[in-house]
Amino acid sequence: MSVRWENCEKIYKSQNIRAQFHTYYGVGHGTTPEINGDIVSFFTQVIDEYKK
Secondary structure, eight states: OOHHHHHHHHHHHHTTOOOOOOOOTTOOSSOOHHHHHHHHHHHHHHHHHHHO
16 A cells, blocks of 8 residues: 555544545556445445434
8 A cells, every 4th residue: 555545544534534445456547347336335335324
């Protein structure tokens, strides 16, 4: 991980921002079906928790 990545993660956590940090092997600045599925799952979980 780069220092920049680690610093960004620390800032998010220090501000209690709900985020998940992932890297995907072999993926640059694009997206894949796996990434899209992870994004949908994340937002579905957040929305479901918000509805409670």
